[in-house]
Every structure is written in C-alpha cells, then in structure tokens.
Amino acid sequence: MTDESNTVMDLREAVARFVAEREWQRFHNPKNLSMALVVEAAELVELFQWKSFDESDTAASDPSFRQHIEGEIADIAIFLLAFCNSIDLQLAAAIERKLASDSTKYPADEFKGRAKSI
Numbered sequence: 556m557t558d559e560s561n562t563v564m565d566l567r568e569a570v571a572r573f574v575a576e577r578e579w580q581r582f583h584n585p586k587n588l589s590m591a592l593v594v595e596a597a598e599l600v601e602l603f604q605w606k607s608f609d610e611s612d613t614a615a616s617d618p619s620f621r622q623h624i625e626g627e628i629a630d631i632a633i634f635l636l637a638f639c640n641s642i643d644l645q646l647a648a649a650i651e652r653k654l655a656s657d658s659t660k661y662p663a664d665e666f667k668g669r670a671k672s673i
Contacts, residue, residue, distance in 0.1 A: 563636075563647050570636040588638040595634055599627040 556565075574580060602623055603611045614620045639646045 566632070567636050567640055567646075570633055571640050573633075574637060574640070583637050583641045585638065585642060588634055588641055591634045592631060592638065595627060595630040599624070599631065602627065 556569075574583060602620070603614065606614060615624060636646070638644070
C-alpha cells in the first residue's frame, strides 16, 4: 500500500476487515475508540518526551527510531479509521470542512509564520 495508490475508503475497508475477522465490532464504540486514540497519541508523544527540539527534528532519520514512530502513527490512524467506521463519518469530507473553517478563522495573510493564534 502507498498513499498514492490508496483512498481513505480503501484504508477504512482494510481496518473494517481486520476488525470483522476478529469479531471486535462490539468493542468499537465511540468511547472506547476515542480513548484508544488518546492512548496511542500519548505513546507517540512518549517517543519524543525527553528529546530536545533538535533531537526530535533529527530522530526520524534513525531507522530504528523511525520504525517506532511508524508503528505509533499507524496505530493512531487505524483507531481513527475504526472510529470513522463505527459512526459512519466521512473523514475526507470532515477534513475538507475543517480546513475551510480554519481558513476563515486563521487567514494566511494574518497568521503566516505565527505559532500563536492570539
């Protein structure tokens, strides 16, 4: 699989098959999946917890460390897609709406190069 050759729906279907093969649907409710997302995001944060800014910028070039990053990112994405499946949410449409909303909230000419929204 590559990003270029797969759609969000392809990924959602792959996650749905994985879940169905294990009969995990009954566990995949919004509460459980939102909690799982937070746990996996925290595991990604933990990888960088004691690294300096410079160390965190270069960490992804280390193959062993990158493998850990990849695993946590995949877990996050899998749980996010499972969440979308559980409530039949169209992820691409949600992202498109959110980007449109944020474009209004944070106009590029006013926020270019700013890290804070105040």
